[in-house]
Amino acid sequence: GQNIDQPTEMTATEGAIVQINCTYQTSGFNGLFWYQQHAGEAPTFLSYNVLDGLEEKGRFSSFLSRSKGYSYLLLKELQMKDSASYLCAVMDSNYQLIWGAGTKLIIKP
Amino acid sequence: ETGVTQTPRHLVMGMTNKKSLKCEQHLGHNAMYWYKQSAKKPLELMFVYSLEERVENNSVPSRFSPECPNSSHLFLHLHTLQPEDSALYLCASSLQVGGTGGNTIYFGEGSWLTVV
Numbered sequence: 139g140q141n142i143d144q145p146t147e148m149t150a151t152e153g154a155i156v157q158i159n160c161t162y163q164t165s166g167f168n169g170l171f172w173y174q175q176h177a178g179e180a181p182t183f184l185s186y187n188v189l190d191g192l193e194e195k196g197r198f199s200s201f202l203s204r205s206k207g208y209s210y211l212l213l214k215e216l217q218m219k220d221s222a223s224y225l226c227a228v229m230d231s232n233y234q235l236i237w238g239a240g241t242k243l244i245i246k247p
Numbered sequence: 248e249t250g251v252t253q254t255p256r257h258l259v260m261g262m263t264n265k266k267s268l269k270c271e272q273h274l275g276h277n278a279m280y281w282y283k284q285s286a287k288k289p290l291e292l293m294f295v296y297s298l299e300e301r302v303e304n305n306s307v308p309s310r311f312s313p314e315c316p317n318s319s320h321l322f323l324h325l326h327t328l329q330p331e332d333s334a335l336y337l338c339a340s341s342l343q344v345g346g347t348g349g350n351t352i353y354f355g356e357g358s359w360l361t362v363v
Contacts, residue, residue: 146287171351180251180337180354225290233344235352237289 140164142238144226149244150216158211158224158241166231172200172211173225175240181225184211213243221245250274251355253338259361260328268323268358270338278344279321280352281313284335296321297344328362335359 143161150156162170169188173181187193187202187209199212213220226238251272260266272279281293295303296315310332312324321338338355 142289173354178356180356183351183353186351227290229350233350235292239287239289 140230140236142226142228142236144224144238144241146239147242147244149246150213152216152218152245152247154216155212155214156216156243158213158226158243160209160211160226160238162207162209162226162228162236162238164207164228164230164236167204168229168231168233170200170202170209171227171229171235172209173227174222175225176222184224216245218245218247251338251340251353253336253355253358255358256356257359257361259363260325261363262328262330264328265324265326267325268336268338268360270321270323270355272319272321272338272340272353272355274340274353276340276342276353277318278341279315279318280339280341281311281321281323282337282339282354284337284357290337294323295344302344325360328360330362333361 141163171186172184174184175181185200187200190202192199192201197214202209223240223242225240227235229235254269277298279296283291292305293307294313299315310327314322335357337357339352341350341352
């Protein structure tokens with residue numbers, strides 16, 4: 139079966155760095171997405187990785203290793219507004235999105 | 248403003264009621280989706296439409312009935328729901344269905360449904 143694993147919840151301190159991991163087993167691979175979802179709001183697109191390596195976008199970076207079936211989202215200089223759920227999703231060989239259950243990130247002052 | 252708007256944002260309905268959720272996208276996309284989001288579970292894809300044609304129905308019970316009158320509008324008609332159907336229902340759109348891996352999906356803010 140197809141599976142996406144990510145931690146259920148993480149806590150970090152304002153100003154610090156946090157890494158949210160995502161591992162996947164899917165039928166084929168056509169890219170990995172990260173979305174951010176604030177409570178009561180729409181998931182919003184953060185990043186897309188299809189090749190191995192690190193993609194940096196401001197305070198957020200996303201890493202992919204296809205051979206390991208592994209990705210992480212790195213958030214630097216954490217702000218209170220970064221408190222949200224972070225969803226990992228993989229597009230399989232049929233271009234279907236397989237979703238993880240999301241990681242709830244709590245930022246403390 | 249995400250380009251995908253959903254109404255109503257909150258809905259409480261009895262098990263014998265009939266109600267509908269509405270979604271409109273202003274992005275010029277050709278594909279639209281209904282997802283169900285329950286607490287601590289992955290997003291569940293319910294229906295996929297491409298240019299008003301249903302291309303996927305993921306074994307969704309018939310008490311959920313989608314309608315796509317044009318590529319900008321999508322409805323989810325609800326009838327004789329069960330309490331376990333209470334969840335956040337998210338509408339989404341993308342440029343096309345599948346096609347390329349970079350086909351980003353844009354979500355609406357969702358409709359919170361409570362079945363009593």
